[in-house]
Amino acid sequence: MKITVVGAGAVGATCADNIARLELAEEVVLLDIKEGLSEGKGLDMLQTATLLGFDTKITGSTNDYGKTAGSDVVVITSGLPRKPGMTREELIGTNANIVKGVTENILKHSPEAIIIIVSNPMDTMTYLALKASGLPKNRIIGMGGILDSARFKTYLALAMDCPPNDIHATVVGGHGDTTMIPLTRLATRMGVPVSQFLSQEQLQKVAADTMVGGATLTKLIGTSAWYAPGAAVAVLVESIIRNQKHVFPCSVYLEGEYGQSDICLGVPVVIGRNGWEEIVDIQLNDEEKATFSKSADAVRNMNDVLATLDA
Numbered sequence: 001m002k003i004t005v006v007g008a009g010a011v012g013a014t015c016a017d018n019i020a021r022l023e024l025a026e027e028v029v030l031l032d033i034k035e036g037l038s039e040g041k042g043l044d045m046l047q048t049a050t051l052l053g054f055d056t057k058i059t060g061s062t063n064d065y066g067k068t069a070g071s072d073v074v075v076i077t078s079g080l081p082r083k084p085g086m087t088r089e090e091l092i093g094t095n096a097n098i099v100k101g102v103t104e105n106i107l108k109h110s111p112e113a114i115i116i117i118v119s120n121p122m123d124t125m126t127y128l129a130l131k132a133s134g135l136p137k138n139r140i141i142g143m144g145g146i147l148d149s150a151r152f153k154t155y156l157a158l159a160m161d162c163p164p165n166d167i168h169a170t171v172v173g174g175h176g177d178t179t180m181i182p183l184t185r186l187a188t189r190m191g192v193p194v195s196q197f198l199s200q201e202q203l204q205k206v207a208a209d210t211m212v213g214g215a216t217l218t219k220l221i222g223t224s225a226w227y228a229p230g231a232a233v234a235v236l237v238e239s240i241i242r243n244q245k246h247v248f249p250c251s252v253y254l255e256g257e258y259g260q261s262d263i264c265l266g267v268p269v270v271i272g273r274n275g276w277e278e279i280v281d282i283q284l285n286d287e288e289k290a291t292f293s294k295s296a297d298a299v300r301n302m303n304d305v306l307a308t309l310d311a
């Protein structure tokens, strides 16, 4: 197996590091436009192989897509991150052209690849990559919901003072400060509804904290997060490479599912060797359905902006 990560910045390098440690591929290629960055970070990571005990080869590439040839999975993290006070949506003007160009270059050398989109605004970038590539819909996957769900579980666990791994909870909808939907009603602690442990007020705070999870970290760090994003991409890649069939919330192209069409939005999907293989239908209640529809409207408005850009 061969996996390429485009963008050797904070998120891309963390993805590559996690993927190498998990030995998901014989070779991981890290590509960036900044001269020497991917070669340097790649070599630094390779020098951890004897310390951490993995055998993955890591290759750096300064914009030479020849080195990515024959990749099975490609992760696109290239593009600007937001600064404190910004929304993810404000990145569209710069990132749309980057994501489109990278997708086209990747496919010239890896026509069979499954592509994971990380660059923000992620749902719109996923839609753009799908339209620009013409690939079958199951091979384009936007990563956001796995990260948002990890944050949701973390905040729930902190509120209940229990281990995060005892929590099952999911976030659907857009990967935006106002568009993501933490499904509090369905969250459980080992199968027991979280409402048995937390008041409605506490649950509302957990949901609100989850929604601005990325903004909170951006304010603290000065740029957006990378440890949890990099780990979230790695579990997604692992489910593809090892055909694990995990159900993860991912941004995928909807054709009537959840009442939406011609849009990429976060819903639970089965992830295996063919990319996303099936959409899992959560029985949303009327209030959740209305929130999902509002989220879709906001993402659709962003998708409409693509037509005004040269992307």
Ligand SMILES: NC(=O)C1=CN([C@@H]2O[C@H](COP(=O)(O)OP(=O)(O)OC[C@H]3O[C@@H](n4cnc5c(N)ncnc54)[C@H](O)[C@@H]3O)[C@@H](O)[C@H]2O)C=CC1
Residues within 6 Å of the ligand: 006, 007, 008, 009, 010, 011, 012, 031, 032, 033, 034, 037, 077, 078, 079, 080, 081, 082, 088, 091, 095, 098, 101, 102, 117, 118, 119, 120, 122, 143, 144, 147, 175, 223, 224, 225, 226, 229
């Ligand atoms: N979907 C999600 O859950 C998350 C998305 N993000 C997004 O991921 C993106 C990357 O974030 P960071 O790694 O923190 O940014 P960063 O600035 O650390 O790294 C981005 C890298 O992309 C490279 N790049 C720019 N144009 C390129 C091109 N045409 N080809 C190849 N490389 C190119 C830059 O040289 C830079 O090294 C941002 O858009 C950020 O908003 C970040 C965290 C989570």
Ligand SMILES: O=C([O-])CC(=O)C(=O)O
Residues within 6 Å of the ligand: 081, 082, 088, 120, 147, 213, 214, 215, 218, 224, 225, 229
């Ligand atoms: O907050 C950001 O801009 C980066 C991101 O998508 C996240 O960490 O969820």
